Amino acid sequence: MVSDRSRKIVREYEEQQKNAVAGMNASSDGSALAGKDAKEREEELKREIGEAETFFTLMRRLVRENKLAVFSAAVILLFILAAVFAPLLTPYSFSDMDLMNRLCAPSSAHLFGTDAAGRDILTRLLYGSRVSLLTGVVPTIMSMLGGALLGVIAGYLQGIVDAVIMRIADVVLAFPSMLLAMVIVYMLGDGLVNIFLTLALVNWASVARIVRAQTLALKETEYVEAARVIGVSRTRIMFRHLLPNCLPTLIVLFTLNVPSAILTESSLSFLGLGVQPPNASWGLMVNEGRQYLYNAPWVSLVPSIAIMLIVLAFNFLGDGLRDVLDPYQKK
């Protein structure tokens, strides 16, 4: 009897969802009352059986439960918009020198002051965020995808596959990462895409290590054994049981790797291998201000604060996402 009722509920619920679009059209024809009624009933049904998790319900919970994460997302979005619309936001050029106005303190003309070549720091910050945001996120995502995949394969299959993958990872880890990055950039030549590749190639190994370790622990759990009894294929076990359960670790790793990628890019730029002057990146700007730290601290300070802000924003957003994705937090 219970099941008849719940089956009916599900059927009605599915019909409701199908009719939702039609209902919206109908309501514009003046039958708003019927639309409202349907909506109320839908709410009731949802309360009864709950709902499956979708991207939108997740986001709704994130907005409801974690204001800090939402604020962080807004900050990140702001930086992205600033990067995209940089030319519209500032009257100055990021590359033209103005030697009469070297190292000006912040003023109404130059909000964040000027650097050693008389260039407006706000302008360079906006243009620099293009490079820094991209180098923070793109190579990190690349290295995480590659590292997680190789790590879970190595950990679950073990044997020769494991040995080969992990020895390669050991080789990558054995080199000082800066040296390795320099070698790869030398071989590939500079340019943004090559810097992405370089950073991804340097970072995947540590991700693979961590995911492999977690996989080794998870594959001994009873629910993986249960999946094997059912006859679930190895690929499916990896993608459906092992990787999702590595997710909290992966999110933390992501929030740690984004800033480190931004900083590695700045080191490469400092060594003349990354972004070439007069182009701007935050790391490059921090380095340019190094010599003037005592008499013109704003030259380094402003891009440093920008890096700090974006790093914090990614951290808080990561925390929020981890909580929302954690089934134990669900109500």
Added chain:
Amino acid sequence: MSGVLLEARNLTKEFPAGRKKKVHAVSDVSLQVFQGETLGLVGESGCGKSTLGRLMIRLLRPDSGALLVGGDDVTHLSEKEFRKYRRQLQLIFQDPYASLDPRLNVRDLIAEPLRTNHTCRTKEELTQRVLALMEDVGIPGEYLYRYPHQFSGGQRQRIGIARALAADPELIVCDEPVSALDVPVQNQILNLLKKLQKSRGLTYLFISHDLSVVRHISDRVCIMFLGTLCETGRVDDVYQNPQHPYTRYLMNAILVPDPHHRTDRIELLSGEIPSAVDPPSGCRFHTRCPYADDRCRREAPKMTDAGDGHLTACHYPLGNRPGDHS
């Protein structure tokens, strides 16, 4: 009882334990499970019950011996060839907290076997099947999208049972399915298992260390000691007329809630179980058996029929004396 559904022939499984040493978890065990019966498998902790259960559904591969499903030898089939038998043999786990993936909701958990076996064509059909299974095991359909941690132990075990049923199995190995639950819930789960057996014609291999639970649910029972079987037979025969000294000690250990039953006669075993890393020669029970002699120390006893399918692995079975336990 009809034909043999699952048969183990001389199964042996050893696990490496340090350098050159091995744990003899299961040694030379032969066992038949008949279609439609419940076969209880009893023994103390560490005697190899769970290992035997996992060998019987080929979750573990034996070091030697053979496993037959419906007469087909499946011991050496590849995982792919074994797939069509996999569906028939399912497992219910002891710990309902560890055996459900915390990141899947009930619908996905129960749908997993259905998806794996491509039972349903459409999403709606899948949902309907999941709801039907939920009804069968007594989980309200409203909980379709809940996650495992939102359920009690008993409910989780029901979800585990629904998952096993979703594969439409012939035989389910129940590996101590109620030992993690409290007593009233144990009863509910046992009754559910009985009900499902009746309606679906299931066969159970029921592993437990709880003698009264096994007696309650089983048709036949196997007593296991240190990786070997000592006695097999119909429940009443084994419980009331134990042939193997170890079985009798086990039966003596059952506490009966009856003040008049209090006697000084109760014999209990002294000493520790021998180590499975270095099991005794001959009969594995001889170090603790009051009747053991030289022959027991030298020669491992074979399973012999005391009549009517009541098998004992003892050189000197106790004979048809009245039972020590009512």
